[in-house]
Amino acid sequence: MTRSQTIRWVFKPTLFLSCLLPLALLVWNFLQDNLSANPLDDITDETGTWTLRFLMVTLSLTPLRKITGWSALQRFRRMVGLFAFFYGSLHFTTYLYFDKFFDFGEILADIPKRPFITVGFAALTTMVPLALTSNDRITKWMGGRRWKLLHRLVYVTAIGGVVHYLWLVKADTQRPLTYGAILAILLGYRLWDYWRPRVASRVNPLRSKGRLQPSLNGDEGDL
């Protein structure tokens, strides 16, 4: 197998199944009665937490690729990102069903009224266009530059997700702030990576001239 085939037939399927593990474990624990006395809340909490985790992993792939130079990481980004959307959708469904029982009048009143619901709903919404534009043909049709611009929305998604978590806890902000710190590092790296060549070019304009060109190799840009 070539390297590309290994990624396609070994790494990607393995990753796919791994990403389903949190859900499988949750279903198993639910059926085995291993969840708490309030299992519906547990399912809501778990799917929400995993949405945030998948967002963090998605956002860490590009920095990891740049630091390690392992370009294959690029090829896992879409799958992990789609799983963030998948868990986010499950999370939203638990809200619609277990919390509101599809009472849409109540839901429409609730979303604008409660800031943590508003920001959580907004964050999920920002993932919809990203998921819709995640297949190769649409990406090609859009063109790398526009695709890249659109997919920067994921920064908004992640910030929204952390704020949603922060605003729903009662007193103990340690966990949401931990996600906030991780996100700050991941976004901070991007800022630093963005400014580094520009600062360098001021010192030595010739050296970094190449870096100023948009580095669009193929359809996927840096995110």
Add this chain to the structure above:
Amino acid sequence: MLIRQKDELPSSEITPERLYYNRREFIRLAGSAGLGLVAQAVLPEQLAAQERWPKGRKGPFDTDDEVNTYKEITTYNNFYEFGTDKSDPASNAGRFNPKPWTIRIEGEIKKPATYNLEDFIKTSKFEDRIYRMRCVEGWSMVIPWRGFPLADLVNKVEPTSKAKFVAFETVYRPEEMPGQKRPFLRWPYVEGLRVDEAMNPLTLLATGLYGKDLPNQNGAPLRLVIPWKYGFKGIKSIVKIRFVEKEPPTSWNLAAPDEYGFYSNVNPNVDHPRWSQKTERRLGEFFKRKTLMFNGYSDQVAHLYSGMDLMKNY
């Protein structure tokens, strides 16, 4: 007086028939665990966890709602001294030692003193009370408490005319209570009631549930139960009761004054700023229930708040 009616049903009548095991659960466990001594050691504990309070004669304050299991009540609750997850109290309360226990009663009373808890409650008249418990987070349980009316204690210590409020304080033991090592609430936990609220026959000082001593995670050895208020008013592991003239500070009010008021009566018409209080999930049920005014205890307590704006005094 309402409280006398309770005497018609001494707890001794309930006690002997208390334990009954779910037959199918027993069969399932016995069948799956035919492994000799090890299984025998495990079985009683698992059965105790599935224990249900027997249906039967009810006292005047008891709800007819189905009582939650011992396991539900003792593995899912908030007791931030042991951590902020609902499973933390049960996981982390093992090191807590509620014996021996002293309690300080002071302030505007005839004779302030420190008591040994066992001596202090020796003469109290214990009863089992099946109360609804509504958490401010939107879930609820039905719990068979064992305790005595706080009014009995108030009468015993003879408050002066200056005593308008009662302030309570939880023990401060960061070595035994890991949550107290982190300052997300101001420790020790404090709570308070108006004296007339404290004197209401529903207000209970509990030392047990399900006919047993309080487990550590539920506030051993002594906690407050005020069924028409949100659960966090029920301060746990009490070491100090102080009678005061002015409204005392309360922990959640200090932490977020716009979200938690001094009164914190269960009220479906006053939302928590971040979520609705109209409905609640009774543990063990799928659909949500409508939350009742004063948690369904209006007849007994509504008069305490007549003329008060409950939107302001939340």
